[in-house]
Amino acid sequence: MTHSIDLSRRSLLTATVAVGALGAMPALAEQAKATQAKATLAPDYVLKNIVLETGYAREAGEVIGTLTQKAAIVVRQGKIAAVIPDGGALPVGLAVRDGGGMLLLPSFRDMHIHLDKTFYGGPWVPPRKRKGGIAGQIKLENTLLPKMLPTLEERASKLVELLQGNGTTFARSQCNVDPVIGTKHVELLRHALEQRNATFGHEIVAFPQHGLVSANLIPTMRAAMAAGATHVGGIDPTAVDGGMEKSVDAMMDIAITMKKGVDIHLHEPGASGIAAIRRIADTVEREPSLKGKVTLSHSFSLMSLSEPELAELATRLAALDISVASTLPFGGRIMPIPGLLAKGVKVYTGTDSVMDHWSVFGSGDVLEKAKLACQLYGWSDEYGISQSLKIATGGPTSLNAAGEQVWPKPGDAADMVLVPASCSAEAVARQAPRKAVFHGGNLAAGALPDAVA
Structure with a gap:
């Protein structure tokens, strides 16, 4: 039996996305497609109720965990304009989105x-x-x-x-x-x-x-x-x-x-x-x-x-x-x-x-x-697992090699991803789902619920 390669526009546009054994990938692609068509955030907004990595927990010099805290960020004109600690006053007059208590990481x-x-x-x-x-x-x-x-x-x-x-x-x-x-x-x-x-x-x-x-x-x-x-x-x-x-x-x-x-x-x-x-x-x-x-x-x-x-x-x-x-x-x-x-x-x-x-x-x-x-x-x-995130991001990590928080900072591009994980190490090891993905502050894939300011 021989197989022909059908690469016509009709076959492409009418075929189900075929990815063999790649599991959830078609759903992700369709979700991203729908998001692309109908959902982008306003240029300026607040993303609240997010988790940021702040340092490493150490015992006798050994890293035994990752420290985090809740926070909010202000996005203006595609960049992170401010990082606000949990409980801090949010700017007045900006749209507010809720991060659902998820971990914020640099996008890939x-x-x-x-x-x-x-x-x-x-x-x-x-x-x-x-x-x-x-x-x-x-x-x-x-x-x-x-x-x-x-x-x-x-x-x-x-x-x-x-x-x-x-x-x-x-x-x-x-x-x-x-x-x-x-x-x-x-x-x-x-x-x-x-x-x-x-x-x-x-x-x-x-x-x-x-x-x-x-x-x-x-x-x-x-x-x-x-x-x-x-x-x-x-x-x-x-x-x-x-x-x-x-x-x-x-x-x-x-x-x-x-x-x-x-x-x-x-x-x-x-x-x-x-x-x-x-x-x-x-x-x-x-x-x-x-x-x-x-x-x-x-x-x-x-x-x-x-x-x-x-x-x-x-x-x-x-x-x-x-x-x-x-x-x-x-x-x-x-x-x-x-x-x-x-x-x-x-x-x-x-x-x-x-x-x-x-x-x-x-x-x-x-x-x-x-x-x-x-x-x-x-x-x-x-x-080691935490620092491996640089392989996916092309360099940026929340914490540098010394465990100092280096991302996000004011002036950074609002290229980021929300994942249901407690830290970078868990996100890598468990391949955490990417629930919301942003480029230049715009929602590129996934979804966020509206929040009450």
């Missing part, structure tokens, strides 16, 4: 996902055995992606709704730029995402899946930057693009001349991958304007380093503010995330492929990634 960021190539939101597409490795998948894309173009915006939008329901209010999406599609994916995805600016933030990486130099895509990549991509992408310079120096230099030159960021897919292991990382770092040293704007996605070659070698390279990456985006395990590999974090490297995570021809197992939930990191790296106590 998916820093590596392919929104443009998902099957999510449409009928189940039976996965096939890969033929010919990455080259075989790229060959498949030559015929598959043009068929998917008419429904790209609908599919991407449904996936964004799923992310929002899971507490994510920002995504950096990789987006194909190739000889067949050209810049069409960038143009369509940008249009789809800009319709959601009030409830979802985004960045777009122009991703040369077929190769940057080897596929003669430099002019097309520049056109993608002009079409709205925020980051120049790249792909394994030695293993795929046919020449490390030319590939890296071309990618970095586009970023410098067009004042964009960099986010490279770096799967190749061992010496060639490390050489690419070092050449990228050399360029950032020469061009300080790139500091804080370069991300190494996957970076499996870091697993080949000894502890001293990793420490040396991680120290350099941190000094240059070069970040790493990791999906954590990948094909049996486990990244040295603790070693990177120990040297101050910013480590992000993402859900990568969610229901597409590369993988059908992505859940669209970065809080799962935080829990997975705890299990992989032995972060099994209250302190």
Whole structure:
């Protein structure tokens, strides 16, 4: 029996959202969709009856629990304007919403996902055995992606709704730029995402899946930057693009001349991958304007380093503010995330492929990634689980490493999520439901009851 791939707009829009064994995900997506259509909060309001983390309880120097207190926050023009202790006077004249006594946390960021190539939101597409490795998948894309173009915006939008329901209010999406599609994916995805600016933030990486130099895509990549991509992408310079120096230099030159960021897919292991990382770092040293704007996605070659070698390279990456985006395990590999974090490297995570021809197992939930990191790296106590939240948020946590409250503070963006949990550690370990999700103060998913002031 053979299976055809039905990617028509009619099949997409009439099909039940198909997510296999992902359980509650369709309900979350539908809830987010309804919220998007009919519910946003007023620009200025008070969110009362919330719980904030305030510090760690310690015994003989060991963290034995998390301290919390009730509070209210004032949201003005998309930012947190004030934090009011429990019992404090609330501003007069503002709408009041009730947080239901739930814990308030920073909302989540998916820093590596392919929104443009998902099957999510449409009928189940039976996965096939890969033929010919990455080259075989790229060959498949030559015929598959043009068929998917008419429904790209609908599919991407449904996936964004799923992310929002899971507490994510920002995504950096990789987006194909190739000889067949050209810049069409960038143009369509940008249009789809800009319709959601009030409830979802985004960045777009122009991703040369077929190769940057080897596929003669430099002019097309520049056109993608002009079409709205925020980051120049790249792909394994030695293993795929046919020449490390030319590939890296071309990618970095586009970023410098067009004042964009960099986010490279770096799967190749061992010496060639490390050489690419070092050449990228050399360029950032020469061009300080790139500091804080370069991300190494996957970076499996870091697993080949000894502890001293990793420490040396991680120290350099941190000094240059070069970040790493990791999906954590990948094909049996486990990244040295603790070693990177120990040297101050910013480590992000993402859900990568969610229901597409590369993988059908992505859940669209970065809080799962935080829990997975705890299990992989032995972060099994209250302190370790609590601090793992940074994996899901892209950095912010309520408490810093010393246990001092650092979020929320006046001036912070009102990007936040309410969960029925007593603390961050419980939210991660028990994968607490995300009951209300906010971006820029706007309700992006979930619901809150009106409160009596």
